[in-house]
Amino acid sequence: MAVTIKDVAKKAGVSPSTVSRVLSNHPRISVETSRKVKEIMEQLGYHPNIMAKSLVSKTTNSICIMLPKSAEELFSNFFFMELIRGIVTQASRLGYDVLISSGANEKEEVEAVSRLLNGRRVDGVILLYSRKDDPVIDFLYENGHHFVLIGRSERYPDTLSVDNDNVQASYDAAKHLISLGHERIGFVSGPPDLVFSKDRLKGFMDALNDAGLEMRPEWIVEGEFLQDSGYRAMSFFMNLPDRPTAIVLIDDVVSFGVLRSLHELKYKVPEDLCLVSFNNIPLSELSTPPLSSIDIGIYNLGYTASQLLIQSIENGNDKNYQKRQIIPHRLMIRESSMHSISKK
Template identity: 90%
Template sequence: MAVTIKDVAKKAGVSPSTVSRVLSNHPRISAETSRKVKSIMDQLGYHPNIMAKSLVSKTTNSICIMLPKSAEELFSNFFFMELIRGIVTQASRLGYDVLISSGANEKEEVEGVSRLLNGRRVDGVILLYSRKDDPVIDFLYEGGHPFVLIGRSEQYPDILSVDNDNVQASYDATKHLISLGHERIGFVSGPPELIVSQDRLKGYLDALHDSGLESRAEWIVEGDFLQDSGYRAMSFFMNLPDRPTAIVLIDDVVSFGVLRGLHELGYSVPNDLCLVSFNNIPLSELSTPPLSSIDIGIYNLGYTASQVLIQAIKNSDDSSYRKRHIIPHRLMIRESSMYNMPKQK
């Protein structure tokens, strides 16, 4: 038979209401009483009924992570795993559980989030991606639900978000290659509907423009955050009559596909092609050669997103905290971009 609050109260010599106050961390309960009651709970193996507690407090102490549609992309890219690790670490420290939701399309995503929020199973949502005209953001914003976007929204610039300055980060990566003497620089992008793809493409183009260098449509290739995208891009680039001498890549995992493609074609990095990518995942330092990469603070993105969401849930009327949180980036220069272009005669 399950242990009840009355059993705990009787054993501890207090009233059931005192046990309830201990469970809710009521400020009027002394530290000594709290320790005594919690000790009795442990002895008896008592576990509070979370559903019943949520009905009283009107909170669930749970948040939802909304995953991107592509499971292949999610589980083959260290970026998402590290992001989730940051979210879960901070949520756990603040006493919150984490649920995960996804959908095969946008309609399923909205339905999944709606069930969790309207069914009082979670208090708020973290979106791991930012895309144009996102119906999930429309639903959350219009419904007044607490949520945090990891990225940037063009529709709703005033929402809570955690992001990098992706335009500046891509500008810095491109300028680094220009400083080595490269004038023909390519760019491997992500899906065009994602804001991060648009921002990093803009930074690349701005750096070329500010340096008086040409940008060509054939030097820009779109793909996914997968190795195969990098592999296909290499086959295209290296067959161009006037190919780039350096490339900025949207993601380290894409770079691994580039390295594989170059190796099969008999080219080497950085002698034949210099590379700079994004995310600085641990494998980037262990690749052959080690990759130059923009460190965007993946763990901090997740950790901060969890922190600001829970702050918003607990203080729904508090507008004093910042709406947009920018995590700083830094360029990690390694062997893949340590080759200076010879001066043109």
């Protein structure tokens, strides 16, 4: 026979309402009483009826992670897995379960979050991306749902978000290459509809402009966050009559494709081409050669996003906390960019 709240209350010597308050983390319950009741729950093997609790409290103690459309990109890129690890770790510590959802296109994404939120299966959503024009963000913002964006929204600058200073980070990457004497510097970007791709390109161009360097259109290549994008970019770059001597890359996984292509073409890094990338995933320092990369604090991005969303769910959006959290970045200099070049 299943253990009930009344069974827990009787053994703990408290009322059933006190047990309910312990389950809901009511602020008027003392630490001692809470500890005692939870010990009794564990002894008796009591598990609260989450569905019944949700009906009373109108919360689910669950949040949703909305994945990008491309499963190939997600599961081949350590960035997303580390981001999710940060989200799940903090959610678990705060007593929340995590549900993962996705959609094949924007319409399916909107339908998915609408079904989950309006069906009261989750209390809020974390978006792992920020697009320039995003109907998912439109839906969440206009309907007053709890959500946190990893990135930033150009349309809704006051939305809850966790991000890096991508303009400054990219500026720092380009500035490092400029300090080594490079004047012909290329850029391998991400999809143009993503806000951080735009921000990183801006930081890159600002650095070149401040140094009085030329930026040729053919030295900028757009792609996806896949090795193949880097591989194809090098086939293009290395066939230019006046090719770059250094390149800033949007993502470490893209850089691995670059390294593979350069190896096949018999070019050496950093002697023939210097590289600086983004994300500083563990494999970046194990590549050949070890890859210089901007560490953006991936785990902290996810951890902070989870914390911010749950804070919003439990306290509302009118509390005194910063709505836009910026995670610091740092440049990890390794062998791929340790080659100076004489300025002409």
